[in-house]
Amino acid sequence: MSSPPTDETTGKIDTTVNEEELESSNTRTLTGWVKKTFTIIAVIGAIFHLYILNLHPIDPWVFRSTHLVFGLVLGLMLYPGWRTKSNKVPIIDWILIIISIYVGYYIFANLEQLIFRVGVAPTDMDVYVALAGLLLVFEITRRTSGWVLPIIASVFVVYVFAGPYLPGILHHTGYSVERFVTYIYSLNGVFGVTLAVSSKYIILFIIFGAFLQKSGVGQYFINVAFSIAGGLRGGPAKVAIFSSGLMGMINGTSAGNVVATGSLTIPLMKKTGYPSRFAAATEATASAGGQLLPPIMGAGAFLMAEVTGIPYSEIIIAAIIPAVLYFISVYFMVDFQAIKEGLRGLPRKQLPSFKYIIKKVYLFIPVLLLIVMLVSGFSVIFAGTAGIISCFILSLLSKETRMSIKDLIGAFELGMRDSLQLIAIVACAGIIVGVISLTGVGQRFSTMLLSIADTNIFLALLFAMALAVLLGMGMPTTAAYAVAASTVAPGLINIGMEPLFAHMFVFYYAVISAITPPVALAAFAAAGISGTNPMKTGVKAFQIGLAAFIVPFVFVYSPELLLQSENIMGTILATVTAIIGVYLLAAAVQAWFFGNKAGWLSRLILLGASLMFIWTGFQTDIIAIALVVIAIVIQKAAKNSNPPHSEQKADLSQ
Template sequence: MADSQRIEEERVIAEGVDEEAIEDNRRLFEGWQLIAISVAAGLYAAFHMAALTGVSISSMTGISIPFLPTFPMETWNFRIVHVAGALILGFLLYAPNAFPDHEEGETRVLGMIALVLAAPALLSLGVAIWFALQISGGVMWNGMDASIRFNEIWLYGVPLWVATAGATALSWQHRRIRSGFAVPDLVLCICAVAVAVYLITIFGTLMRNSTGTPFAPIGISMAAVAGSVLIMEMTRRVAGLALVVISLVFLVYVFTGQYLPGFLNSPPIEWGRFFSQLYTDAGILGPTTAVSSTYIILFIIFAAFLQASKVGDYFVNFAFSLAGKARGGPAKVAIFASGLMGMINGTSAGNVVATGSLTIPLMKRVGYKPKTAGAIEAAASTGGQIVPPIMGAGAFIMAEITGIPYTEIAIAAIIPAILYFVSVYFMVDFEAAKLGMKGMPEDQIPQARKLVKRIFLFIPIVILIIALFMGYSVIRAGVYATLAAMVVSWFTVHWMGPKQVGKAFELAGIMSIQIIAVCACAGIIVGVISLTGVGARFSSVLLNLASTSQLLALFFAMCISILLGMGMPTTAAYAVAASVVAPGLVQLGIQPLVAHFFVFYFAVLSAITPPVALASYAAAGISGANAMETSTASFKIGIAAFIVPFMFFYNAAILMDGTILEILRAAVTAIIGVYLLSSGVQGWFILGRSGWITRIALILAALSLIEGGILSDLLGILLVAIAYGTHRMMDANITARELLSKNAGESAS
């Protein structure tokens, strides 16, 4: 009995999938510092849960304390605190550069210089608090008042700028051991608080209505400049330079657009007027932060609770039990497991790191080349972003921007998600067939009989889906799913008690930093687009192209969506592309749902599109293959996804828009189409390799069937018949040559 149990335990392949990934530049604290940062991260996530569920702190504690805030908070204040909290945690946790190996490598002189910058930072914070006390005491605040303007510039704004710019610059050169706080980062934390206190104070009065006018206090603009610098520096630390560079390009455009020709030309904008609007719901506090402060943070908490209960390990082992025996088994496991995990966590590259560390080595072991193994994982993880109901948080941003009900978006995403993963599955299967692969030995695969006993671990996701389609709000459904994740853990060895719940909140607080910084940084770009009107002028370019060819206009929109999305996480990529491209597509007469799905898919696919393919690069780092070769291979594996969005335009039934018969016919013909496309691209048809004539016929047949019309379907069937005929003729010729060669050999002997 003991031996049998030991064998079953050895068959559990996935262990540690749910372990927290530690980035190279994240600090690892010890002692009281670790306790402090853990408590801060946990409270930050718990604050959002309390705010989103409408629970007051007083009701949570049972004590009535007048000065404690009651949730839900005022919207702008909540978003300002949301961004400021992420900045503070981020600056404490993520270093701007590499850590020294020893204390001797620390640059303590720079730390002392940074300590001097704490004085102007504290001055700006103190003045912001002074302003708050004055306003609460009844002082009338007016941006035209000379004395108030002087105080805002010289006592608040200038010290804030000095501290922000100085500490940011010093942090790039400052070195501190991994287990210690860095002084420049502490100064940046103070600056983040100073920005938040001032904006909450000013926006709490009628001054929010003055933004963009001469009556706006100059302090709003100065706080927005400092806040933008803090957001971009935080984004650089947690997501790289790509989004920061794009944001800077857009900001430069604000003040140089008046000198540019053609549709890029924009009217001159005074810096104070622009920045007074940037840190409002027209920019940083707009749709991207609205979604990150509600839906995204909530589902990060949900994912953290799933992670704490080790559901990720179960998902991967369950996938191995189902697909491990199939040829190229680990690759098919990656499709299932990475798609499921990617749906929840919202970042393609992050999901590659989480599941790819397990699946990529196994794929290499059964015979896949390193670049192919990495490409399969990258394609599967990227596909998770288009899987309903969560869609890596993209569905929530789409609902926020378009006003289309979330449930309608989730339902519309079903068939496109199926098409994507069916295509990837066939690409993987045909590759395995060409290489003559077999499945994994049965004694190395987790036993389905054992795993079925724990199938209740899927209950949180089932509850989430049911609650959403029963009409509950996204927030309510997410809370129910999070509670369910805690409850199901009580039936496993990973029982979640108070300590584990606290750890889950801590993990959620840390996990949220990257996506919040990215969404806030994307808000800068969205603000530039909305405040300069460049989006409307881009729409006119699309209209002009469409007068020549709608297909050409769609192709141009595809290229811009991919270009804008390169190097960015899904949520930011879609938010930016939706602001620039989607309005133009809508003006072409395309339905808003179709237009936004078109943009969303290509923004997601930028993660596997050369030359800047983040998911592919992450996979290459694990597989040991060349990054560019891996990105090219992942582009090939996900090739069907580049055609599916065009199907939305030509056949809206793919998005569940039509009669049941139309939807079923569109789904069936499209699935057959992506099968034929995969067959043509991989050069494998029926039971053997196919020649170029067969492959061309298969690709043309696939495009005909994918288009979805009656005549195109009939043409597709005809082309399939031609492909089959040529394939059989080639087989017959090959067999005849083999027989002649064999007979010649026998005669010679």
Template sequence: MTEEEKKSILSDEKAKEMEQQAEVASTARDLKGIVKIAFVVIAVVGALFHLIVLNFYPIDPWLFRSIHLAFGAILALMLFKGSKKGTNRVSIIDWALILGIIFITAYIYMNLTTLLFRFGVMPTAMDSFVALLGLVIVFEITRRTSGWTLPILASVFIAYAFLGPYLPGILNHRGYSWDRFVTYIFGLDGVFGVTLDVSSKYILLFIIFGAFLQMSGVGRYFIDFSFSLAGGMRGGPAKVSVLSSGLMGMMNGTSAGNAVATGSLTIPLMRRVGYPGRFAAATEATASAGGQIMVPIMGAGAFIMAEITGIRYHEIIIAATIPALLYFLSVYFMVDFQAIKSGMRGLPRKELPSLKGVFKQAYLFIPIILLIGSLLSGYSVIRSGTVAIIACLIISWVTPDNKMGPKKVIEALVLGMKNTIQLLAVCATAGVIVGVIALTGVGQRFSSMLLGIADTNMLLALVFAMCISIILGMGMPTTAAYAVAASVVAPGLVSMGIPLLTAHMFVFYFAVMSAITPPVALAAYAAAGVAGTDPFKTGITAFKLGIAAFVVPYMFYYSPQLMMEGSGGGIALAVVTAAIGIYFLAAAVQGWFAKKEAGVIVRVLLIAAALCLINANLLFDAIAASIIIVAILYQKMIQKDKDDDISKKESIA
């Protein structure tokens, strides 16, 4: 074994430990014997089925999505217990539900042509029974994989479909019969709508890609690369957390999952160099949430955005690049200020992966480079993702320790399907909410309300839209949070005259930020579990660390140059002023400016300057510069007074 390999921060043993910790955090069963073999066979067949259909033999969309849901439901019912106290054996109820989803899929296959005309219009009694059974199974697998939040929210929306005739104002609608409603929601406008479409085509593909990255050693290289680059800096492990969570989180699909996976490594190291446990957990949570907005994959949210808006995928990732970098820059400033205040140092160079060894293995970035290159060259998302998967396989053959033979390929396919289960369930349940919104027209009514507020004050309308997006997203994975918020809030922003992509990016960012917004901050709670800290207090700290991310979306409207609109000079100026504004905001939050602790007055001045820099306008830039000059002079005056007081005390002594 070479010296570089010995110095790999993320050893195979550590990787296994991380996986075990993530497993313990869930209600997953430890499958054994014939059941485990069946699980592996079903997972491999499911993964290959999707790859073959997507690349070579397309089938009817409804049939494809129903088979996609069937594979996910069967695997979920086998893998996840009905409760934390449930036995390790697959229960009779689980087998009954598995037979139920198989029956539903067969029913859709055999009656496909007629169901297209019957569902939601003139359903039969059997149609209604199949739809109801399907909804029960979808809600159950979502509850097992993601908790009660999303099923309860979906149930509230279902109740609204029937209570609408009795509600006042914008919530009123004419109501629907049970048969028509349940078959509509379990059709192509609900469960099998745009969210499950994205899950079946894009999310599954890129989660399998992430599994191949992990099995081929590329995922481990990302973390080694982050450690070699930033581990030796002051407060190094925190900066490693920012880098590695961005690289790994964009393919993870959930902020909480990313926080557990990378946090089990970075949080103990952050505590070792002096960060308090709560700050360490909050840093990991904030960075993990940011992984959901990191290009080019953006935690699968970009795929849903492309489907909903009709905007080409590569246009979305180009527009999202600068905002994503600004987000991670803000988190970097936060942890750096904390390190300066606490006098922290990085890890010793001897404990870090060799820079020379890491750069020698730079070829491990090839799958990501190929993916980005293919997307920007105009190839389809499916073709680009498939090429990236094949690239991982080929790259693994260059590194003997990670060479992927048949066994590892099977493990990667199984891991990919296993990691897809939660997002698949979430997308199916989110489809229920999206379907109710479309059926009742409540989204259009919210749009009218936002438009009315905008007539009074555009900023107030944006703040209102932000609050709704965060509230709707609390307790939900990013993909579901965005899908719901995009149906309720985005149309209202568009009606206010905000460009389509800007409106959806605004909503998407705040859907992501709901993962670190108390009182229900999923990513912060997950990281707190790893660190052993108080979840709510960790959520408060994560909110503070990510505060700049609550400002960035407003820049989309006031500084459209940040989304690559306008001239090169205008874009460059907007990026520079936005970066400076984020620096001042981080300084205000952390109370550190001009190499000294900042008092209340200086903090207020810094916040004022940061807000002025939101707008890419030379007048506001000049005002911000004036405010900063005042802050610097005031800071020096306060320091001079302190120095004079110290001198007087010394002279008296």
């Protein structure tokens, strides 16, 4: 087994990743004056956002349209419209850039009139500008994220005009082209809640993430993860869980996080003996799960607060236990795999030294400061900005991490560069949300859910789960949740579910759609790094993340898991039994229990026991205990009948 590179002075694993390696293969390599122009625009864009958010608020429509203009201009410069080896920005893209700027200027110059006439009595110029804006949104989304989201949005657009000819709940009276394009390219659609969250929160935390990376704080997180978990059996896989969870919390896309952290963790997992497919699936599952992790939740918490009006602090508190259950489940999955494969951890000498970790512990301050400020009631914008400033200040304390002016400019540029895909995605998702609002199809889905719930609420939840996952396939979490929140969540609320529970339910399935076949974006990204079959990697990621498919159903019936119960002892008991449940779930999935390989009968019994433990209730716990006893008896009998050497492989010290 080859060892990972280490720094001879600190003993830490070199986790520095060449930024060029992380760039998507579909981006141009800008050079010369174009590169300098891109950098200048990106730096101006980042500073503009921080200035407006903190010091000089402007009209929301103007701010969001300017936010989109920065995304369009930079995106058209960076992402080519077709496959080509040339890195030159063609004349057509410069024309599109000029049109993008004009569309933004038109909104700024005609704001007072547009507020009253869009979607009602638009002028011809309003229509032309809105149509150009919509086409630009489709094009930049196609370039940055592929065809899936634009095609889904196009289906919704077609529905606007096909509605009069459709039967049943899909029928509506129809709309003119003029009314449609101006309605959608306004605060009702593209510039609605999704782009509001992108311009206020997502961009802020992506810049924060860029500062973490440039200041060395992000690398320190990974080094801490290696120091804590690298020496455990199958250590690199456990490192992937910690590091990808932390970075995924800040990163707004599961696939993007896979590329950022998986380029290090997947090769290390393979080197220590994990099968390539399992290594890729573990990284995908951990990266997706990072968006379930408070306090940032990949910007999901902010979007949920914006959509529902529920206080941000209440959302992140409710998300704690389900997120812990998810990551504990994934941890047990990789631990059982390590036992089965007979894997050991990395030698202590190859891991970051404790002395180095303790010496640099102050690098945790930006994240701790962020969490404390958010929980204490400071505004999200103020807390995020304080985190960015603290990253810069703390970097100055050490020559190793000190940010120069070049690094500062690089952090601003990286923040804007990393936000381009998300800006495009949320703008395109805004089209879908706008169509849902315009046609009222979301309310029709609510009526359908209500009719199903009259028969069986559990059946309605199954239908809602399937719909949320289906809508989320091929889309990043932010877009997936925005669409599900507009279609599925209102239906769940109408059948009597509390808004927090309904939105947390659909948010979970929006997140795990990234590891759900047949279109599992995070798993596909990980498969590309590990060189494995994407579909089979998706199936394996689905298995590893299975707990995330079960927990939402449980917290709907068990408010203790969302910390919504006043019974403290009941909450503690529910949490403990749920942890035992996810352990047994991992045992069932990995076919290993009580020191021996588990047969199908044992696995079925363990699966039943895990569900009974996860489900809150005294009676279900008793049933679960009885099932575990039966499984232990079966496993003990099987163990006694196996040759002695089969036990030795599993008997590995942590």
